[in-house]
Amino acid sequence: MIIEQIYTGCLAQGAYYIESNGEVAIIDPLREVQDYIDSAAKNNAKIKYIFETHFHADFVSGHVTLAEKTGADIVFGPTAETNFNAIIAEDNQVFKVGDITITVLHTPGHTMESTCYLLKDENGKDHALFSGDTLFLGDVGRPDLAQKGDITEKDLAGFLFDSLRTKVMTLADEVIVYPAHGAGSACGKNLSKETVGTIGNQKETNYALRANMTKEEFVKEVTDGLLPPPAYFPLNVKLNKEGYKSIDEVIKNSEKPLSVKDFEIIANETGAVILDVRHQTEFVKGFIPQSIFIGIDGGFAPWVGALIKDIKQPILLVAPEGREEDTITRLSRVGFDNVLGYLEGSFAAWQKAGKEVDTLISVSVQVLEDKIKENAIVFDARKPGEYASEHIVGVKNTPLDFLNDHISEFPEKGDFYVYCGGGYRSVIAASILKARGIHNVIDVAGGYAAIRNSNIERTAAVCPSTLK
Numbered sequence: 139m140i141i142e143q144i145y146t147g148c149l150a151q152g153a154y155y156i157e158s159n160g161e162v163a164i165i166d167p168l169r170e171v172q173d174y175i176d177s178a179a180k181n182n183a184k185i186k187y188i189f190e191t192h193f194h195a196d197f198v199s200g201h202v203t204l205a206e207k208t209g210a211d212i213v214f215g216p217t218a219e220t221n222f223n224a225i226i227a228e229d230n231q232v233f234k235v236g237d238i239t240i241t242v243l244h245t246p247g248h249t250m251e252s253t254c255y256l257l258k259d260e261n262g263k264d265h266a267l268f269s270g271d272t273l274f275l276g277d278v279g280r281p282d283l284a285q286k287g288d289i290t291e292k293d294l295a296g297f298l299f300d301s302l303r304t305k306v307m308t309l310a311d312e313v314i315v316y317p318a319h320g321a322g323s324a325c326g327k328n329l330s331k332e333t334v335g336t337i338g339n340q341k342e343t344n345y346a347l348r349a350n351m352t353k354e355e356f357v358k359e360v361t362d363g364l365l366p367p368p369a370y371f372p373l374n375v376k377l378n379k380e381g382y383k384s385i386d387e388v389i390k391n392s393e394k395p396l397s398v399k400d401f402e403i404i405a406n407e408t409g410a411v412i413l414d415v416r417h418q419t420e421f422v423k424g425f426i427p428q429s430i431f432i433g434i435d436g437g438f439a440p441w442v443g444a445l446i447k448d449i450k451q452p453i454l455l456v457a458p459e460g461r462e463e464d465t466i467t468r469l470s471r472v473g474f475d476n477v478l479g480y481l482e483g484s485f486a487a488w489q490k491a492g493k494e495v496d497t498l499i500s501v502s503v504q505v506l507e508d509k510i511k512e513n514a515i516v517f518d519a520r521k522p523g524e525y526a527s528e529h530i531v532g533v534k535n536t537p538l539d540f541l542n543d544h545i546s547e548f549p550e551k552g553d554f555y556v557y558c559g560g561g562y563r564s565v566i567a568a569s570i571l572k573a574r575g576i577h578n579v580i581d582v583a584g585g586y587a588a589i590r591n592s593n594i595e596r597t598a599a600v601c602p603s604t605l606k
Contacts, residue, residue, distance in 0.1 A: 139238055139259060141266065142177075143316060144168070145333055148438050149197050149471060150322035152333055154268055156257065158236025163187045164210075165255060165268050166318055167200035169385050169471050174200075175207060185210040187233055189240065191270025191318055192252040193218070193378045195283055195371035196325055196440065198473050202381045215253025216244045221380040227253070238265075243305045245272040247298020248279030248325075250289075254306065256313075266314040267337070272298070273306055274317045276330035278346040282364055283325075283371060291364075295357040307347060311338025322437060324368055324444075365522070365539065370443035374473050377449075385470050392466045394479035398491040401454060401481045410452035410478055413442070415465050416485065417458075418565040422498040422581060426488055429456060431569040434465055436562040439472045444539055445570070449473040455480035456488075498568050500581040503588040506555055510594060515554040517547075519567045520586065524559060528586075531595045538563045541570055548576055557582035557589065 140157040146168060154165040155177055162178045162185040178185050185208045188201045192215070201212045202222055212224040213233065219226075227233075229244040237260040245254050248271040255268040271279035281294035314336055321331040328345075341347050346360060396404065405412060412429035414421055415438065421431045432441050434457065446453075455477060457465045462480045469477060481487060489495060501509075510516065516533045518525050525535040536544040538558065548554060548571060556571075558564040561584050568579045582589075589596070 139236075140181075141257075141316075143333060144173070145320070146471075147322075148436075148468060149440065150320045150329070151197055152316065152318055152320070154316060156235060156238075156240075157181060157183050158238045158260070160184065161186045161236040163189060163233075163235045163240060164204060165189045165316075166191055166194070166270070167204055169198045169200045169203065169382075170467055171200040171204040171207065171385075174204060178208075184208075186235060187240075188212045189233075189255050189268070190214050190218075190378075191254065191268065191272070192249045193375045194318075195367070195375050196319075196323065196443075197471050198374055198377050198382055200385075201378075203384050206384075213242075215242060215251050217246075218251035219379070243267075245270075245298075245301035245305050247281055247294055247296075247301045248272055249284040250294075250297075252279070252301075256309070264310055264313050266316055267306065267309060268316045268318075269306070270318045271325050272301060273315060273340065273344075274319060274323075274326050274329045275315065275332050275335045275340065276344055277326040277328045278302065278344070278360060280326055280364055280367075281360060283367055283375075291361055292357050295360045296353055298360065299353045299356040302347065306337070307341065309337045311336060311341065313337045315340060322440075324365075324371075324440065327363060363523075368440070368444040368539070369447035370449055370472060373449045374443075377473050382473070383475060385467065388470045388475045388477075389463060389466055392475070392477035392479070393463055395462075395482035396454075396479040397482060398487055398493060401479070401488075402493070404478055405454055408452045408478065410454045411446060412454050412456065413446075414456040414485070414569075415458070415461075416456065418562055420485075421565060421569070422500045424489065424495045424497050425485065425569070426456060427494055427496040428573045429569065430573055431565050433562060433565075434458070434461060434468065438465075439468045441538075441563075441566065442469060442474060443472045445541070445566070446474070450476055453477045456485055457481075459484050496572065498565065498572065498579075498581055500565075500583045501555070502583055503592045503594070506557070506582050506589075507592050507594050509555065515549060515552070516582075517554065517556045518586075519556055519558045519563050524586075526600065528599045529597055530557075530589065531597055536567075538567050541567055545571075545574060545576075549578065550576070551578065553578050553580055555580045555582050558585045560585045560587050 142155040282291035415434040
């Protein structure tokens, strides 16, 4: 038996390759599916089933394409409805894969069709639980994404409580837990950085699995502090329910090198967002006016989804040379398929052509320290939990996730400063502000990591887990 976790850091997402005696099951595949096909072929195995734990909101799964290319059956849990052929399994239905079995455990709560898959080894012993977004390490799935009709987030949280107590916590302590996400995902609040655990460990450490916890306590704690989900989430759910283009077709249509002249014409004629994905240290030195920075080497795809929002938005790329296809692939993972092309020769070509260039002032923490003594205006672009745990005294929190809700709060005149955790998100925020015509923004290089090593007055550090 082979179990391989295929973890994608920028999505904080885990897909799974399971093989036994020449047959393969894939759980929650990424949209680019060739690696799964190649792995099976290398081992002279055949992909038999594609198991989906639920309709994912934060990424476009590869189930439709993988089924088309391999003939494998797509399996969803009870109550799922799709626009393509799929097995809608019954609770406790068993699927055989080589010498092992995979049992369907319907666990509604995160969504109504949410399902865990229990793998039993060749001896029939419970071995591993592929828990989807029902159970994470350190957390459980947020219960507000599938509100519909009369079903509220509190109702969903109650369903999740029952699912965990009757289907998950009854498993033996040594059963391995393979979740769909880790730290950084917006599908939960306090996910661990670890990506593999056990039922026993989660019973000991996961706040949501506390012994003697009442349903009322669970509902309150699981729903407390939930931030609004990113706007692109329902659009990804729709794609996962209804189907989508093959990623091969998306790359073919999008990977178009454009001259400076053509790039400029298309930008003017289409209203496309110019998305610059170079490193932030390169971006601040010079960029195309009104372009938005979201660096490919950060939490790229989720930030695109959170900030651009409309997956049909036309996009023009400024990417490091040689990374154009990589960028297009990562965009497609969250449903952004409408890339019109990329600037051939990257930003250097734009400069060489003598086109207008904008820059962003970025200063060190030492400079910020001096400016704060002069009563400089400063904004914190981190998430509310980061801000609450520790921040510069007197500084306002304007989270990048919800920057558009705070636009009116930034001064029109006089310099102001923006920092984040390490310098990535503050440049994103500054690029958006400049695109909106707010040019008096100054980035703080190094972010709060550098601020901690300065003499700038900060609030006392509070452990995030103690915050209510």
